[in-house]
Amino acid sequence: SVSGDAELIAGLPAGFRWGVATSAYQIEGAVAVDGRTPSIWDTYCRVPGAIDNGDTGDIACDHYHRMPADVALIKDLGLDTYRFSVAWPRVQPRGKGPVNPAGIAFYDRLVDELLVHGIDPWVTLYHWDLPQELEDTGGWPVRDTAYRFADYSMLVFDALSDRVDTWTTLNEPWCSAMLGYAYGAHAPGRREYPAALAAVHHLLLGHGLATVRMREAAPRKVDIGITLNVATAYPASSSEPDVEAARHADGMGRRIYLDPLVHGHYPADVVADLAAEGVELPVEDGDLELISAPIDVLGVNYYFSQKFTGYAEDGRTVDDAGQPISRTIPLDKPRTAMDWEIVPEGFTDLLVSIARDYPGLPMVITENGSAFEDHADASGFVADTDRTAYFTSHLAAVAEAIRQGADIRGYLAWSLMDNFEWAYGYAKRFGIIRVDYETQARTPKQSALYLKDLAQRHRGQ
Numbered sequence: 001s002v003s004g005d006a007e008l009i010a011g012l013p014a015g016f017r018w019g020v021a022t023s024a025y026q027i028e029g030a031v032a033v034d035g036r037t038p039s040i041w042d043t044y045c046r047v048p049g050a051i052d053n054g055d056t057g058d059i060a061c062d063h064y065h066r067m068p069a070d071v072a073l074i075k076d077l078g079l080d081t082y083r084f085s086v087a088w089p090r091v092q093p094r095g096k097g098p099v100n101p102a103g104i105a106f107y108d109r110l111v112d113e114l115l116v117h118g119i120d121p122w123v124t125l126y127h128w129d130l131p132q133e134l135e136d137t138g139g140w141p142v143r144d145t146a147y148r149f150a151d152y153s154m155l156v157f158d159a160l161s162d163r164v165d166t167w168t169t170l171n172e173p174w175c176s177a178m179l180g181y182a183y184g185a186h187a188p189g190r191r192e193y194p195a196a197l198a199a200v201h202h203l204l205l206g207h208g209l210a211t212v213r214m215r216e217a218a219p220r221k222v223d224i225g226i227t228l229n230v231a232t233a234y235p236a237s238s239s240e241p242d243v244e245a246a247r248h249a250d251g252m253g254r255r256i257y258l259d260p261l262v263h264g265h266y267p268a269d270v271v272a273d274l275a276a277e278g279v280e281l282p283v284e285d286g287d288l289e290l291i292s293a294p295i296d297v298l299g300v301n302y303y304f305s306q307k308f309t310g311y312a313e314d315g316r317t318v319d320d321a322g323q324p325i326s327r328t329i330p331l332d333k334p335r336t337a338m339d340w341e342i343v344p345e346g347f348t349d350l351l352v353s354i355a356r357d358y359p360g361l362p363m364v365i366t367e368n369g370s371a372f373e374d375h376a377d378a379s380g381f382v383a384d385t386d387r388t389a390y391f392t393s394h395l396a397a398v399a400e401a402i403r404q405g406a407d408i409r410g411y412l413a414w415s416l417m418d419n420f421e422w423a424y425g426y427a428k429r430f431g432i433i434r435v436d437y438e439t440q441a442r443t444p445k446q447s448a449l450y451l452k453d454l455a456q457r458h459r460g461q
């Protein structure tokens, strides 16, 4: 409602950023152009059955060839920030060695195009497209990959830091480590549990190495941070097994990243849980100093929250291996097309808990959004009232967290346009702009016009 919108606008601070986000592999296409080599996602998309409908990122939104028109769309929406990621295999094709001039030139042009239109570029250095050659030598479970990431980061930083103020090292290391190396749901599709925990540590180490080196080399004040996908883990009841299950989930999803980043040590309860499973994080002397190098901003990606129980369906509280049960059960909320429950109050609770546990760390919502079954009319327009309502309720949740004391500096919607939704291919649409994959036509949806209006009214108030 208009008055509800007025209330949420009034709850957002002056200078609050409004923007949209994308990532390289999900939109660019042009996978074999200008010296780009395959990433783990190009390889994974060729694994039979890995991606719904056999989709790949080969063409995606063809953004590589349509970049100026796509930037003009952001401008038309009146948004002030565009968060995009740099494809490592474009910039440094073999994962090591010198910069590929033709590859970095694309991002050079993109940054200039954004600046000409008054849009603030926000660079994510790694949104999951590891050069395949680095996976062939072990990938993130191998320590050397962290050093390779820092070297690559410096190539990008040297090329763009004269014009780019805001830098994110990693997007969602939980997804890289757990979906990629534990659950086999994302590239590279491995199911190796101790290796996945090594990946967690080496991702964080790569973040720390890159952060320290970028800070040293910065030509002026820049903001550096990391983006995490985080959620509230609710216990199903106040019973000890349910509370334990939620604690475990929160430890593995949120605190295993934030504690070392902010406090300089892994959480003791998580270390104990892992030890009980016979797993140890491969921490070496000095790693935690690097990982806890100060950051300027925490990127928060929020989609849903979950409820956890410590009881199996048969009532047992340990599995066959003697490990405590921790499994999700429905909150009984409406769901998106991803089957993710819609839990805006979990967003407020999450942001308030981060503000409480990690005080003094400014946050920006670097992704929030939803996939629904879109129905385009003959002109390509989508009246996405469900996605619009998701934005309203989640922006209200952000405003409520701010009211409760959380320091939140901006909101970037996922995503600028429909794109390659990883293992779901093109079937799941998160865009605020419709993409017709036959013609590559772009049409702003109702939700895009809604966010445009909110941003404009907020700025004008």
Ligand code: PNW
Pocket (backbone or CB within 6 Å): 023, 026, 171, 172, 175, 229, 301, 303, 367, 414, 421, 422, 430
């Ligand atoms: C994020 N989960 O991925 C990514 O940053 C985006 O690239 C992606 O398109 C977007 O969210 C929507 O999926 C996630 O299973 C993937 O909890 C999976 C999960 C969370 C985030």
